[in-house]
Amino acid sequence: MSVDGAAQRDFEVALGPDNVISDPPRLRSYECDGLTGYRVVPALVLLPRTAEEVAAAVRVCAAHDVPFVARGAGTGLSGGALPVADGVVISLQRLRRVLEVDPVDQRAVLEPGVTNLDITKAAAPHGLYYAPDPSSQQVCTIGGNVAENSGGAHCLKYGFTTNHVLALEVVLASGEVVTLGGDSAEQLGPDLRGVFLGSEGTVGIATKITVRLLRTPETVRTLLADFPSVAAAGEVVSDVIAAGIVPAAVEMMDTLAIEAAEEAVHAGYTRGVPAALVVELDGPVEECAAQFDRVREICERHGCTRLHIAGDAEERAAIWRGRKSAFAAVGRISPDYFVQDGVVPRTRLAEVLGRIADMGADEGLRVANVFHAGDGNLHPLVLYDAAAGETERAEALSGRIAELCVELGGSLSGEHGIGTDKACSMPKMFGEVDLAVMARVRSAFDPAGLCNPGKLLPTPRLCGERPGPYRPHPLEQAGVIERL
Incomplete structure (x- = not known):
């Protein structure tokens, strides 16, 4: 699983040589997302211009067994867009067209690189707007919002991205293009749209997104x-x-x-x-x-x-x-920081903030808090100085804060996702059987494990965790038999 000369040539044929980045200094621009504590330089960065080119790039990945990570604006805060060293990053920044705004049915059709705020700008002349509003809405993209099921300040009343997405055109890990969802929020059969939303790029790449728009409040x-x-x-x-x-x-x-x-x-x-x-x-x-x-x-x-x-x-x-x-702005008062994203019941806000303060004091680290209090979605920022050797303590404190939220009846994440940052904490919230089912759902979309590997679910490589109870038979692994 790596990018060799043959794979690079195929990427250049599919996209054009100018749309394949291999220059080491330019590659470093993609080595992390908004969680800068984790950095990996990818083998290549691909810059498709259309949905067809995204599918072509993914087909090359499938043919050469190359892992890939989709990337929008890189504003994610959980390491969800962290590259794979022997894989490629597929950047969606050039797919930024608003394809349609329908004021009658109150919906818009978008490419994944459209920024969150630009959706509302396109809808505003019709007296409409797009409700989810992450703090990074001026730069974060709808494709990334879909991957992480982003919320924002107004999610208390209006819900998260999943409450506002009707349909998705998706490139699967095989390069096949499918449509999930439809013209309305309710569809017959399994809710595959719901499976994709919040899957953090682990089951495919969205190349066209249909969202619902709301009337501007009086x-x-x-x-x-x-x-x-x-x-x-x-x-x-x-x-x-x-x-x-x-x-x-x-x-x-x-x-x-x-x-x-x-x-x-x-x-x-x-x-x-x-x-x-x-x-x-x-x-x-x-x-x-x-x-x-x-x-x-x-x-x-x-x-x-x-x-x-x-x-x-x-x-x-x-x-x-x-x-x-x-x-x-926290960068003005601290050279480095981790942003956490746990959820607790509203009635336990004071308790959890008190305990976070005590935990920070024990580690000798400051913790700033800014969050969606209405639904108990915390965003503690653990402040540290990497140059002073505080990184390991800060990372450990950040993880303990996330797990504290689970202890108090909440969850590991409200809207930033699990990504690389909290994958090892997933067993604190889910049992072995739960995690095994999630892994099998993921493998149904991506049997070869090429699509954003190492994210969301704990793996032996990441955490030393034993996999779930399902163990494939050696003959199944060899392709001789098939599991029903």
Whole structure:
């Protein structure tokens, strides 16, 4: 399983020599995704321009037994687009056309390289928008959103990518092109669209994506509230949901995250406060106004020390600029960091944040927190200095935080995926039989294991884990018999 001279020539014939990168300095541009702690230089990078060229590249991989990793903008935070040293990266950045916007049926058809924000820009003239909005929405692509089942700040009310994708044109590991899903969310037969969404590039490459669009809300109301403690902010979140109010978004940031964001974009957050909440409501004017008053009352009851209500679109944009800049802004207060992505029940937010702080103190490392509080999706950022030899401690702490979320009744990931980062922790959440079933589903799409190998599921190479209970017979491995 490697790229030899014959394979490289076939890639150059399929795509053109100028669309095959083999120059070592250029290859290093693709050595990692947003999780920069893991780096692997691929043997080649392929730059297809069309879906047909993607399929042609995958067929060459299948013919030469070459592993491949699909890559969008490289903004993933779990090592999901980490290359394979003896394989190729198939970049989808050139497939960036909006193929159709249908305002009647409220849907859009896109190539995988279209950025998340550009979907809404294309839909806006029709009074429509695309709801999932990851923090990196200006640069992250819909193909990567599909692979990771991304969410974003507004997933509390509107759901994740899987709730907004109707159909997918997919290139399988054999090079065959198939369509999963259809014109509506409900289809007869097995939900293969659902299998593909969130599979982290391990069962194929999406080359055309049909998404549903929503009507732009009649009104939007946004507030920024400071609190004397993380516990007080967490109680507000629980009380808002208990009151029957489902905000479009509820985001929380702690002192370190606020410090970093203010240093970067000067959004008007209060430096030094223990916690801040961003709460946004949208919908009909009268309903939104009534619910907004109720949210404000809940904030004040829990000791809110400052409450700023966005007076216009510019102020609302500033509030969101502070929140959405936080991940990148942390680079201003730490040379290196790991971003974690666990989920806990909302009622345990204060508990888990307290334990994370204690764990960080034990390791002598700082942890910044910025996350989707409304659905308990945490994003702890473990800050460290690789030059000071702190990498191993930071990586271990990041893994323990993910597993702590499972211990408290949550999950390893809400939207960033498992990737390389958390594959070894999967047995903490799933049993041996569960993992074996997942592996067999994956192998049904990709029997040779060429499609983004080493991601998502624990393997002996990665973790020293024993495979699941299914053991293929030697005759089956030799192709003499077939398992039914």
